[in-house]
Amino acid sequence: MARINNHLVIMAGGVGSRFWPMSTADNPKQFIDVLGTGKTLLQLTVERFGTLVSPENIWVVTNSKYASTVADQLPSVPRGNILCEPCRRNTAPCIAYVSWRIKSKDAKANIVVTPSDHVVMNVAEFQRVVGECMKFTCDTDAIVTLGMKPNRPETGYGYIQANLGARSLRNKEIYRVDSFREKPDLETAREYIKQSNYYWNAGIFIWNVNTIVNAFRMYQPSMARVFESMSAFYGTPREQQVVDERFPECDSISVDYAIMEKAEEIFVCPADFGWSDLGTWGSLRQQSHKDLYGNVCIGHDIKMYESHNCIVHTTQERKVVVQGLEGYIVAEKDNTLLICKLSEEQRIKQFSDEN
Numbered sequence: 213m214a215r216i217n218n219h220l221v222i223m224a225g226g227v228g229s230r231f232w233p234m235s236t237a238d239n240p241k242q243f244i245d246v247l248g249t250g251k252t253l254l255q256l257t258v259e260r261f262g263t264l265v266s267p268e269n270i271w272v273v274t275n276s277k278y279a280s281t282v283a284d285q286l287p288s289v290p291r292g293n294i295l296c297e298p299c300r301r302n303t304a305p306c307i308a309y310v311s312w313r314i315k316s317k318d319a320k321a322n323i324v325v326t327p328s329d330h331v332v333m334n335v336a337e338f339q340r341v342v343g344e345c346m347k348f349t350c351d352t353d354a355i356v357t358l359g360m361k362p363n364r365p366e367t368g369y370g371y372i373q374a375n376l377g378a379r380s381l382r383n384k385e386i387y388r389v390d391s392f393r394e395k396p397d398l399e400t401a402r403e404y405i406k407q408s409n410y411y412w413n414a415g416i417f418i419w420n421v422n423t424i425v426n427a428f429r430m431y432q433p434s435m436a437r438v439f440e441s442m443s444a445f446y447g448t449p450r451e452q453q454v455v456d457e458r459f460p461e462c463d464s465i466s467v468d469y470a471i472m473e474k475a476e477e478i479f480v481c482p483a484d485f486g487w488s489d490l491g492t493w494g495s496l497r498q499q500s501h502k503d504l505y506g507n508v509c510i511g512h513d514i515k516m517y518e519s520h521n522c523i524v525h526t527t528q529e530r531k532v533v534v535q536g537l538e539g540y541i542v543a544e545k546d547n548t549l550l551i552c553k554l555s556e557e558q559r560i561k562q563f564s565d566e567n
Contacts, residue, residue, distance in 0.1 A: 215322065215346070216266075217350070218265045219271065219318065219322065220323075221314075221325040222254070222257055222326055223306055223325065223328060224282060224328035225273060225275045225297055225306065230557075230561065231496075234246070234545045238277075241253060242328040243278070252285055253331070254285055254286065255286065258286055261339075263339050264339060264342060264343055264346065268290055270288075271310050272293065273295045273306050274296060279296050295310055295455075297459060301463070301465075302466050304463075305435060305459060305464075307325060309439055309459065311424050311428070311439075314421055316443060316446035320421075323418070324342055324345075326415075326416045330490065331486075331490050331499055333486025333499065335485075342358075344383060344386075348380070348382060349423070350420055352423075353420075353423045354419070354479055355417065355418075355475055356386060356480070357416065358416040358481055359374060359414070360484070361412075361482055361483065367398055369413060369489075370412075371410045372410070372412075373389070373410055375409070385481055386479045387479060387480055388480075389478040432465075435463065438459070486499070493523055493557050494554050497554070500523070505520045510526075510527065511532060513530060513532065514533075518536050519534050519537045519540075521554070522537050522542065522554075523541055523554070525542070539554045540552065
């Protein structure tokens with residue numbers, strides 16, 4: 213049963229076309245059915261928090277041009293809980309805004325913050341871990357971040373160095389953080405993997421509202437003053453107008469730089485529930501069910517012959533037949549078909565810009 217003071221914040225303002233032609237700047241990946249389940253990544257994000265948070269305590273921060281899409285995809289979320297950033301300022305101003313907004317409604321709020329476009333394969337374990345972390349933060353000044361147990365030397369993620377000798381007395385799965393590390397080069401990532409106390413930074417944070425508001429007051433006082441000054445307008449018809457005026461004053465900075473690397477009561481909960489940020493077609497293939505030849509097929513009627521280690525995403529076609537490909541992406545959306553080597557997928561943005 214979801215606790216009455218539990219709140220979920222979903223950051224859904226990201227843009228990008230790494231899953232082009234399926235995703236575009238006008239329809240980024242969080243709003244599309246990447247996995248072929250009939251549900252978008254945003255909808256799956258809300259679904260996996262269903263046992264932890266009630267719909268009226270779900271908040272989505274997005275760009276104004278996506279607000280109607282969010283409302284359409286999440287009809288159970290109150291329209292007033294869909295907050296619109298007037299411009300992109302990274303994650304710290306986004307989190308500050310929604311934190312002050314939640315505090316104006318629930319001074320005892322216990323909050324989990326998550327991106328909108330990740331995938332979790334073991335939902336039951338995810339719910340258990342997040343639930344335990346929310347119990348840990350509900351009445352303390354602790355900040356908890358989830359650390360994913362790495363299974364390869366990944367250069368696309370930041371890392372969290374845990375102090376495995378400093379286990380929390382209140383929860384033996386939670387440890388103090390020694391440091392946050394930026395995305396490493398391959399050699400450094402290999403060194404991290406050899407050690408047992410480095411974890412991928414999933415960008416999922418848990419804290420109570422007073423902890424995070426006080427952290428902004430201490431470590432980002434100018435940003436805190438912006439959102440403090442708007443307190444009289446939260447939940448009123450003038451909120452959006454005032455936010456549009458004041459939000460651009462904030463520096464563009466991530467919450468990692470703004471808060472996490474400065475605060476003292478920072479903890480990490482190592483976890484293993486089949487997580488991926490689905491940043492590339494390759495990561496989608498890695499997280500999906502493969503046939504005996506390493507192929508992933510997402511679509512209604514796909515036939516593979518003499519093909520290996522491919523990903524085919526063709527949900528609009530009646531029948532697709534692929535023969536003789538090794539390590540390729542085949543993806544279609546509307547009137548666009550992409551056939552690209554997986555090893556060359558970094559060029560997809562170039563293709564999307566040109567088309």
